[in-house]
Amino acid sequence: MNYFQQNRERCLEELKEFLRIPSISTLSEHKPDIRRAAEFVAAQLRKAGLNGVELIEGEGNPLVYGEWLGAAGKPTLLFYGHYDVQPPEPLNEWMSPPFEPTIRGDNIYARGAADDKGLTLILIKAIEGVMAMRGSLPLNVRFLIEGEEEVGGEHIESYVAKRPPRLQSDAAVICDTEMFAPELPTLCIGLRGIVYGELIVKGARQDLHSGIYGGAAPNPLMAIAEILCALKDRDGHIRIPGFCDRVRPPAAAERAAWARLPFDEEKYRMEEMGAQELTGEAEYPLFERLWARPTLEVHGVRGGFTGEGAKTVIPAQAVAKISTRLVPDQQPEEAIEQIRKAVAKTCPRGVTAEFRLIHGAAPSMVNPENRFLRAAARAMTEIFGNETVYIRSGGSIPIVGHFDKHLGIPSVMMGFGLPDDNLHAPNEKLYLPNFYRGMEAVARYLDIAADGS
Amino acid sequence: MNYFQQNRERCLEELKEFLRIPSISTLSEHKPDIRRAAEFVAAQLRKAGLNGVELIEGEGNPLVYGEWLGAAGKPTLLFYGHYDVQPPEPLNEWMSPPFEPTIRGDNIYARGAADDKGLTLILIKAIEGVMAMRGSLPLNVRFLIEGEEEVGGEHIESYVAKRPPRLQSDAAVICDTEMFAPELPTLCIGLRGIVYGELIVKGARQDLHSGIYGGAAPNPLMAIAEILCALKDRDGHIRIPGFCDRVRPPAAAERAAWARLPFDEEKYRMEEMGAQELTGEAEYPLFERLWARPTLEVHGVRGGFTGEGAKTVIPAQAVAKISTRLVPDQQPEEAIEQIRKAVAKTCPRGVTAEFRLIHGAAPSMVNPENRFLRAAARAMTEIFGNETVYIRSGGSIPIVGHFDKHLGIPSVMMGFGLPDDNLHAPNEKLYLPNFYRGMEAVARYLDIAADGS
Numbered sequence: 038m039n040y041f042q043q044n045r046e047r048c049l050e051e052l053k054e055f056l057r058i059p060s061i062s063t064l065s066e067h068k069p070d071i072r073r074a075a076e077f078v079a080a081q082l083r084k085a086g087l088n089g090v091e092l093i094e095g096e097g098n099p100l101v102y103g104e105w106l107g108a109a110g111k112p113t114l115l116f117y118g119h120y121d122v123q124p125p126e127p128l129n130e131w132m133s134p135p136f137e138p139t140i141r142g143d144n145i146y147a148r149g150a151a152d153d154k155g156l157t158l159i160l161i162k163a164i165e166g167v168m169a170m171r172g173s174l175p176l177n178v179r180f181l182i183e184g185e186e187e188v189g190g191e192h193i194e195s196y197v198a199k200r201p202p203r204l205q206s207d208a209a210v211i212c213d214t215e216m217f218a219p220e221l222p223t224l225c226i227g228l229r230g231i232v233y234g235e236l237i238v239k240g241a242r243q244d245l246h247s248g249i250y251g252g253a254a255p256n257p258l259m260a261i262a263e264i265l266c267a268l269k270d271r272d273g274h275i276r277i278p279g280f281c282d283r284v285r286p287p288a289a290a291e292r293a294a295w296a297r298l299p300f301d302e303e304k305y306r307m308e309e310m311g312a313q314e315l316t317g318e319a320e321y322p323l324f325e326r327l328w329a330r331p332t333l334e335v336h337g338v339r340g341g342f343t344g345e346g347a348k349t350v351i352p353a354q355a356v357a358k359i360s361t362r363l364v365p366d367q368q369p370e371e372a373i374e375q376i377r378k379a380v381a382k383t384c385p386r387g388v389t390a391e392f393r394l395i396h397g398a399a400p401s402m403v404n405p406e407n408r409f410l411r412a413a414a415r416a417m418t419e420i421f422g423n424e425t426v427y428i429r430s431g432g433s434i435p436i437v438g439h440f441d442k443h444l445g446i447p448s449v450m451m452g453f454g455l456p457d458d459n460l461h462a463p464n465e466k467l468y469l470p471n472f473y474r475g476m477e478a479v480a481r482y483l484d485i486a487a488d489g490s
Numbered sequence: 491m492n493y494f495q496q497n498r499e500r501c502l503e504e505l506k507e508f509l510r511i512p513s514i515s516t517l518s519e520h521k522p523d524i525r526r527a528a529e530f531v532a533a534q535l536r537k538a539g540l541n542g543v544e545l546i547e548g549e550g551n552p553l554v555y556g557e558w559l560g561a562a563g564k565p566t567l568l569f570y571g572h573y574d575v576q577p578p579e580p581l582n583e584w585m586s587p588p589f590e591p592t593i594r595g596d597n598i599y600a601r602g603a604a605d606d607k608g609l610t611l612i613l614i615k616a617i618e619g620v621m622a623m624r625g626s627l628p629l630n631v632r633f634l635i636e637g638e639e640e641v642g643g644e645h646i647e648s649y650v651a652k653r654p655p656r657l658q659s660d661a662a663v664i665c666d667t668e669m670f671a672p673e674l675p676t677l678c679i680g681l682r683g684i685v686y687g688e689l690i691v692k693g694a695r696q697d698l699h700s701g702i703y704g705g706a707a708p709n710p711l712m713a714i715a716e717i718l719c720a721l722k723d724r725d726g727h728i729r730i731p732g733f734c735d736r737v738r739p740p741a742a743a744e745r746a747a748w749a750r751l752p753f754d755e756e757k758y759r760m761e762e763m764g765a766q767e768l769t770g771e772a773e774y775p776l777f778e779r780l781w782a783r784p785t786l787e788v789h790g791v792r793g794g795f796t797g798e799g800a801k802t803v804i805p806a807q808a809v810a811k812i813s814t815r816l817v818p819d820q821q822p823e824e825a826i827e828q829i830r831k832a833v834a835k836t837c838p839r840g841v842t843a844e845f846r847l848i849h850g851a852a853p854s855m856v857n858p859e860n861r862f863l864r865a866a867a868r869a870m871t872e873i874f875g876n877e878t879v880y881i882r883s884g885g886s887i888p889i890v891g892h893f894d895k896h897l898g899i900p901s902v903m904m905g906f907g908l909p910d911d912n913l914h915a916p917n918e919k920l921y922l923p924n925f926y927r928g929m930e931a932v933a934r935y936l937d938i939a940a941d942g943s
Binding site: 064065124127187229233242243246247251255258261263271310311314323326327332335337340342345346347348349351352356358360385387431432433460462463 | 711794
């Protein structure tokens with residue numbers, strides 16, 4: 038029995054401790070929890086045996102740094118994770134409280150269980166295990182754990198953009214993605230980018246009574262509906278001029294590999310999503326819609342009255358939270374300009390509309406032939422006992438683009454989440470067997486990556 | 491100096507006391523305030539010299555009843571007002587707190603100042619004054635003051651529908667409308683009806699991450715936008731099949747009278763509404779759009795995330811509060827059916843949509859040649875010194891329809907509000923000179939109506 042098997046109970050207790058901290062980065066009242074989570078990570082890094090552990094302060098939430106550089110002549114890996122989480126709302130849909138980690142069956146339920154506290158802790162515990170068993174690592178490692186992944190990660194972006202010497206590495210290892218299926222080791226080689234912002238629509242100077250003014254007053258809520266319908270049609274096609282021009286279709290080989298993935302679309306629709314019907318651009322297969330096509334979504338609409346009962350108000354202003362997902366070779370700056378122009382062009386009369394950016398990130402692709410990716414595939418295949426598959430993710434991990442752009446290193450996206458982990462939703466969970474196998478896979482990876490694959 | 495002039499200060503203090511009670515009928519946590527407001531009204535009726543004052547309890551908020559039946563052989567008038575108010579949100583747009591009545595210039599600012607506490611108190615104080623000066627009234631009066639006008643008035647409707655003997659009257663006097671201009675006495679002879687409800691749209695079983703599921707997941711917020719745009723076009727035309735078939739155009743004489751009303755459309759747009767442009771069905775003149783055309787408005791959209799920052803959620807469910815205003819000869823029951831069918835027909839794939847009724851009321855018209863209306867016009871002309879004009883209102887006063895249907899009596903809508911009173915909006919106010927002249931006009935009306943006009 039190795040260190041990982043011997044220490045399961047303790048590792049689980051420490052995961053619970055981490056999950057109890059409501060480190061919600063999008064709500065400013067949780068600043069103290071953000072700091073507690075950062076300090077928890079720092080303590081974990083020290084305990085794992087890393088050196089130079091410190092919080093890197095800046096304009097946003099602290100970054101947590103640590104390193105072990107005792108393997109002269111060997112490659113250096115930069116490990117990335119994040120300690121911030123999404124808000125837990127709607128609270129009434131959680132079967133157990135979001136910040137009281139609860140085990141049911143093989144899963145642990147809590148906000149952040151999979152995204153990304155559980156996965157971040159896998160990385161740290163892998164290092165802790167190897168250090169405990171051997172007193173050293175087979176290669177050099179640096180950790181950079183952030184606290185703003187769910188809100189755009191501005192601090193880490195500006196820090197990475199400075200190209201500080203202590204981030205010099207050969208590859209990044211990012212543990213924030215999922216496996217395609219429970220027993221199927223998976224490397225993610227493509228991510229969608231994102232442009233997230235607010236559509237702000239203003240009508241009259243103040244709220245108006247819909248009886249007295251209805252028929253003459255502009256309604257910003259209706260204007261939002263009109264703009265949204267002008268930007269995207271009922272068949273899922275984005276109608277923003279030029280928006281899809283740069284979309285690069287996946288290569289035939291990649292499409293063929295996707296078609297071979299073990300997948301039951303009916304089960305996905307009914308059990309995982311619980312939806313009546315899958316929607317989107319019907320002329321593209323599902324994985325292409327999810328991984329290689331841009332989307333436009335509305336996440337919430339603020340304005341007017343949404344309480345109990347009836348209020349006959351035409352609001353003076355309304356705001357919609359909207360985002361688009363970008364795919365290679367779309368660029369956020371260009372997309373933002375296209376959105377702005379389309380909003381101005383489709384704005385109905387009587388109101389003003391503007392798009393205010395909250396954050397953006399470029400889409401990214403990594404080459405599966407890179408030695409650090411091949412090493413990861415081998416390590417995972419060994420531990421999970423199945424051939425590693427290559428997929429993309431429809432989500433956005435902006436740091437992958439920053440590591441590429443500023444540090445010139447590829448990112449190995451080795452994830453241990455599962456498709457039904459309910460990320461960003463009620464009842465987020467982590468499949469505990471993956472928590473334990475993840476540690477062993479990362480530990481194995483250190484050896485293989487140290488010697489080239 | 492008469493009683494009204496002598497007692498201005500005290501009446502104003504009593505109005506303030508009434509306005510301090512946050513009797514918001516749409517929020518259940520204000521139930522105790524609703525009761526306090528009902529008891530305040532009862533105490534005022536007793537003080538005015540009415541008999542048989544009591545709270546009529548039922549399923550909803552109490553009705554307040556009082557009567558004076560000492561004028562044998564004379565007509566009986568049924569006075570109506572309401573003591574409940576709209577919610578005050580958005581609070582940050584109020585220049586003074588909504589439930590701390592504040593006088594600035596000639597106006598008193600508070601939620602309910604004009605709608606309808608100030609106007610209800612005008613009726614009570616008119617009776618109090620005549621009783622104090624003469625010890626009797628020239629005709630018989632009954633008061634029926636309700637506490638659910640802003641939430642559909644179910645209690646008063648079911649009470650009136652029982653046709654209780656103590657409501658037997660010759661006409662109703664409703665003090666819940668406005669004057670066309672500050673010095674222009676006005677009788678309202680037409681009201682729009684309403685159908686208010688929720689458009690409930692359901693997609694997946696739970697909230698989904700827009701990165702992972704965007705491109706395949708149905709988005710109920712987007713579906714709401716699509717349904718709304720299908721129900722009403724950008725030019726303000728309602729596209730619900732059959733909805734406008736029964737709309738009766740105003741008679742040529744009424745249209746001509748509207749065209750003669752003193753009105754500055756630019757001033758209305760810029761100063762009263764503060765809007766860039768008036769909207770709606772461009773082929774109809776403004777007053778026809780406001781008074782004689784149906785509308786469809788969205789009042790708020792609930793679902794997803796609307797807090798600070800970014801959350802990339804596709805909500806499982808979203809709800810839009812919507813209403814339509816109805817005009818003669820539309821009927822709520824038929825309109826509800828038409829809305830339901832149109833919602834089902836325009837619902838996009840992947841979601842379910844249903845319309846849940848909150849309340850409905852029929853539109854209504856009264857004949858200006860009725861003796862009680864002619865008496866009101868004369869009384870107001872005498873007190874205000876200008877010829878009384880006849881207008882309609884775009885709002886809905888469901889009780890007018892109930893009095894007509896169940897008691898067989900016409901309603902005299904004698905209002906003392908002004909167009910810029912900000913009903914249902916921040917900084918609601920009442921023009922104090924109208925508070926005082928209103929009492930005198932109602933007192934004068936008693937004499938004229940007692941003898942026929």
